[in-house]
Amino acid sequence: MNIVVCVKQVPDPETPPSSFKIDSVANRVMPAAGVPPVISPFDEHAVEAALRIKDAKGAKVTVISMGKDLVMDVVKKPLSMGADELILLQDEAFEGGDSFTTAYALSMAIKKTGQYDLILCGRQAADWDVGQVGLGIAELLGIPSVAPVKKVEALDGRVKVERVVPDGYEVIEVPMPAVVTISNELGEPRYATMKGIMAAARKKPTVWTSQDIGAEASKIGKAGSRIKLLKLFIPVREVKCVMAEGESIEEAAADLALKMRAAKII
Amino acid sequence: MAEYKGVLICGEVADGKLAAISQELLYAGRQLANALGVELSAALVGSGVNGLSREMVALGADKVYVVDDPLLKDYQGDSYVPVLEKLCQKVMPEIVLVGQTSMGRDLAPRLAFRLGTVAAMDCVLLGIDPQSKLLIQTRPVYGGSALATFVTESARPQMATVRVKAMSQAERDDSRKGEVIPFAAGLQASDLRAKVVNKVKEEVAGVKLEDAKVIVSGGRGVGGSESFSYLNDLAKVLGAAVGASRPPCDSGWVPSSVQVGLTGKIVTPDLYIAVAISGSSQHLAGCSGSKCIVAINKDPEANIFKVAQFGLVGDYRKVLPAFAQKCKELMSG
Incomplete structure (x- = not known):
């Protein structure tokens, strides 16, 4: 079984509100001094969900991350937790994109990995809080999706999940391949072990550009963006x-x- | 883009009635339609929902498209997305509004991508730019630490989900006229790839969080499941519901269905008493609409004091019993 987990590096959401600053000219958040970025917490839950399936049934867990200024120790964390492979999508052409261009690039990368059964994403990223990329990947790949989920179990050819709803949860079975987005109710992600950290240090991530994944230039980065940020401000x-x-x-x-x-x- | 015209809202039904978000969407949609001088349409999707169409007219819809089919009884992406895709292709709205609810969170991204557009999720403010006539979409980002304003320049429809309780509710006027148009779902049972095999309710006894006028909420600093009894005791005195920030839910001290915050419930009580809650942005996203926030925390520097009208620095284990006692006295007197 092949599981792909999409993770994003974000500014640490636990940064104290007093250190949260915006560059209002560039319309972006300024990194807080001395606070390293992290894997978006829901994405870390998605890695944990993948590893639980790997523990129970055996699976190959491939992590894909897209972004710029990636900190190797940060994006390698899923490897040190127990994931098998790390693919980084790095290309200036990806910059200035939106949920659509991100989902498109990730879906092209997922196709390039070959055989995929289950794609796990965090329910939303802790920076822009959109929650559109995971479901968008499912749409672009033409496969079913369930969101947001607190438990995933692999059965024969399908997955059984618990979808979080306001008054409890729904138990849903969905045929694979499928996209499942993971919520914090899954429970705490595991810590990286020393052995895991050492193994991760030896692993070299695969780096793909937009050409490597066969992405159309009109569907990535600024050119492909369908939504435009006008203003970012602190209320x-x-x-x-x-x-x-x-x-x-x-x-x-x-x-x-x-x-x-x-x-x-x- | 001239062929795209009008505003379409996607209504929601709960327990056989229009859900509160439907009234909020009708309010927001009406404002936008008036600003543009266009029609407001509403989609009424479900099973046995036809009877609610007149109510949607009374609440401001010029046209109500009713898609009534047994396969639409419960929300499923596999059934709702294709139905709304077909409806959008027929109506060709320039703006589509969906609720940021359990359904909307799942529906809006897939529907947007299928229509060749993108959704601005969880908007708290919507408006029309007087010059460009574009939909101005404002939404909290970075866990509520900042707000961001977006436009969808060329993709159509412009699509947004609207945060629960961020908009007023439309006022009912039964003399309003509107058209009710049946629309065929055209679904087959085999279209449903995901199957719901069981539904588990985790409702907490007592006052429902979403409806409560008073909420007593606990955070990481409460320290454990048993210590929530201090909060329960105060809640009894005040007739309040008990909520929590994320850490107590993640630690299993209380069920996750009582989580207040960005990814939990959004509440707007008259009084919100935050006990041992630090006040992270993502928690405030769920309670900042409260009329009055009272903070009780050991740490005088806690962020929650920045949003509270009343505060007390101290150990909640000592504060709550004395506070509850005094409240009881005052309220009976």
């Missing part, structure tokens, strides 16, 4: 917090209730 929140006070914590708690009563909140 202003003007709230003054009234702090409750007292000699003891219990008095402060009572003061809080009194202040809320005075404001007719309770």
Whole structure:
């Protein structure tokens, strides 16, 4: 069984809000000093989902990542967790794209890997929070998809998944090949072991350009983008917090209730 | 692009009634249609939904396309995407709006790609640019730390999903006139590749989070499943629902169905009491629409105090019992 996991390098979403800065001329987020990027957390959950299938049934797990300024230690993390192969899509022609161009490039790369049974993606990336690429890949490959999912199990020729819905979950069976997007309810991804880190250090990622994957120039990067960013800005929140006070914590708690009563909140 | 005209909203039905998001989409769609001077159409898709078409007219739709088919009973991408694709090809709307719901999150990306466009997901603000007449799509990004404004210049339709509770609800006017048009689904059972084999409810007893006027919510700092009893006790006094940020759900202290945040539930209660919640952007995305936020946290530097109207720095284990006691006194007095 061949599993492809698509992962994206993003600025660490745990960066404190006070360090979050925007370059309003270039319309982009400025990297916070001293905070290294990470694999988008939902994508790491997708790697974990793939590895659980590998543990249970055996599978080859190929990770594909597209982006610029990739930090090797970061994008190699799935390898150190136990993935088998890493493919990087790197080409200036990919830059300035949107969800469509990203899904298109990834779908072309997935086709080039040859035989694929299951494609796993995070439910959305922690930078632009769109959640369109995974489903878009399914659409471009003409295969079924389920999103977002908290459990994946490989059966004979199909996968059984638990799709997260507002009041619980749905158990769904879908024939392979299929795309499944993974949500945090899957549970914590495993840590990389020392052995895994050493094995990953020895592995060299495969690098593909737009030509390698046979991508049409009109469907990638800026040329292929269907949506255009006009403005990126930090919303202003003007709230003054009234702090409750007292000699003891219990008095402060009572003061809080009194202040809320005075404001007719309770 | 001249052939693309009008606004189409994709309605949702829940428990045999129009879901709240349908009314929000009709409100947003009506505003856009008025700004452009075009018709507002609504898609009403499901099984046994025909009876709701007049209500959609009363809520502002000029035309309601009813696609009523047993195969559309539950949302499935395999059935809903081709139906809406066909409908969009017939109606040729310049704008399509879908809810950012369980259904819309799945439907909008596939439908957009199939139509040769792209969706702006989770918009909180929509408008028409007076010059270009393009749809201005504003959506939170980076977990809600920033907002981004987009336009879809040449791809059509311009497609957006709309965040739950971000728009007002359309007002019902039963004297409104509109046209109800049946539309054949043209589906076969074999079109459904994904099969739902079971549905598991994880509903929590008591007040539903989405409907609650008061919510007491706990974060990582609560420390464990049992400690949520402090929150439950306060919730009882206030008649509140109990929610949580992501860490307690990921750690299994509470079911994930009570998660408030970007990927959980979006709530807009009158009062939101955040207990031992640091206030990450992705959590605030789910509760910042609350009328009043009260923060209780040990860390005076916690981000949650930046969005709270009232705050208390201290250990919630000491604060909550005393606070609940005082509330009880005040509320009975």
